Amino acid sequence: MEHKPRTIEVESESEHMHHVTPPSLYYGIFAALLVLTAITVAVAYVDLGWLSTPIALLIATIKATLVILFFMHVRWSTHLTWVIVLGSFLWLGVLFVLTFSDYFSRGLPMN
């Protein structure tokens, strides 16, 4: 019943119903996320001056990217999904850039 023949897809380039991600890849991503968590905790105890925030955010961004690409299967999703995902971060960027350019141009913070 599960093995009925697939519909012939004329326009779709993909031959498979959906991409089945092998568990070994999931385990690898899981291990990478744990290692990155350990690194970010360890780095918090080292005096890196102003670099500590950018490094912590960089590690968090790498972790989030791994989750989005592999656990959330965006790596194998349609181009339209990619546009939506990237678009969301574009809007987030607009939110931050416009807000902070306003505050900076008004000379905040006032000391």
Added chain:
Amino acid sequence: MTVQAHPDSSHEEHHPRLQHHFETMEQQHEASQLGMWLFLVTEILFFGALFLAYAFYRWLYYDAFIAASHHQNILLGGINTAVLIFSSLTVAMSVYYSQTNRRKGLIVMLILTMVLGLAFLGIKAVEYHEHFEHHLFPGPNFQLPDAPGLAAQAQMFYVLYFFMTGLHAFHMIIGLGIYTWLLIRAMKGEFSSVYYAPIEIGGLYWHFVDIVWIFLFPMLYLIGRHY
């Protein structure tokens, strides 16, 4: 061009879960996935506004934020990060087991995910309890004995802390509700390699909540604290 809602019978018997406005299960699955991502965009901006408020006040009240974040429990926060990452793995595995028609594995993964979600909330409750005991909840009883001069500004850190982690915990509770529903349906044997969109989409939600925590952990526990 004639538009037909269903592929005709000579083509293929359609799946009972295929809704009439879709041509194939694959198309339906992709539409669900895309719709979920559109919802997640609104969620990213929803949390994004709080991240923005955090960034602004951290910049404005830098010393107070550093002093306040020294009262955070890195050990419990770190354990909770690992718990959520582990739950993301079980969620990913639940998709794998539904794609490969293994109902038992699917059910085990859904239960494990819920257990890990509850563990996260339990640890979070212990942390909240600690904060209340140490007078770190914003309000008239707020105290910062090691830096009393910064107490007023440090309250802002804890306003954002409770708001962000509270909203995050609220999302976890909703996630547990969704997973209860998925578990019931999985036990009835409703999912298969052809129809598993609810498992996939519930998973997208859970992973999103995990991603929010991946950012909250360094922001609220780590970057103020050092050496």
